[in-house]
Amino acid sequence: MIEHGGVAKAKTFLEAYARGDEQAMGDFFTDDVAWHVAGAHPLSGDHRGKDELLAHFRQRLVITNGTYALAPESVMATDHHTALFTRATGMREGWRALDVVLAHAFTVRSDGLWREYWVCADDQDAEDAFWS
């Protein structure tokens, strides 16, 4: 079965994310990307703009002293959407640990850039407690 081009693209994004390469990550999104982070923690809510999104990604690393990581569980794509399932792990001071599965959804613009982004955890209570 031929892999959809969006799958390879998403895997490249995850590699950039693992390196913390903000410039490379930014190349995947439209400038006015709308993004929605589920939950009831300081990082959750509805937001807009690539710069803020990259700052959001950065913040997750800062809070966790660089331990926050996304391990891909599943990468799927169509011409219009991309879906990622990742295991998100990290550690904060006080031995607070995170281990949840995140579902990420991306809406793909006609030029291939991601213009909308959602993310939510399977165990939202654990996600909320970790980031709060």
Add this chain to the structure above:
Amino acid sequence: MVGVSVPVGPAELRKQIEHYGPVAYLVTVSPDTVRPHVVSVSVRWDGDGLVCGAGARTAANVGAGADVTLVWSPTAGDGYSLIVDGPARVVDGVTGPTVSVRPVGAVLHRLAGVSDGPGCIAVTTPPIAAEEDTVPEEHPNAVVVRRFLNAWFDGDFDTWTALAADDIVIHMRGKPALDGSYQGRAGVMRFFETFAGIDVESLEMDVEDVVADDRYAMIIMRTSYRRGDERLELRNACAYRLDADGRIAEAWNVSDSQAAEYEFFHLDDVDAAGLGVGLGPP
């Protein structure tokens, strides 16, 4: 591509629909905008008519009098879709409006050139398996989550639970009455009962995309809630984890605007910051 379409009797059509299963797309046309409106539905026979659930927009389009089309995606390697046309009417059902379609035409259809077979054949001829076909099939788990969503939408508890793992976990956040995780068959029953108490007059959904692999699936969809003159339009990403048997083990989702949900569901008395994933389909 030359099509061959002949009127068929109910017996042949019943056989084909049994083969394709209950999940189909219902295509209606808005008389105002002349734009097609497509929704995923669960279809069943009622006498000589085909009945499926209907949201507000679908019901309005059907009420305007135009014929409708039901489309079943290919289920086998032959790549044939089943397309059924006919006049329709809106009927009030127990759980909301339904659409009753009187089939007057049906064909099995596929792209020309994908095999040696014809592009369009009368439904009286059963699909012919063709190993050389290259039309990609939808992953079986995509079919499962579509059916799961449609069963929920139609209030078809039996189908819904049949598609769920015995220890299924549903995570719901966004409304106090629904907040929490629901586990197992008893949990699913409690979820259904609680959901029935939500103060919403109608809920319509439009599936935009379904992706799936052996372990996970996601549905991207638009949802539209109505209560009197109030309306809430959302886009949801519904996530599913499936077990080795292809049954849904876990379900959760997020909408594109938690704030709008809080407002619609009148959660003024609740600390919105204490709420998480929005109310939406499991």
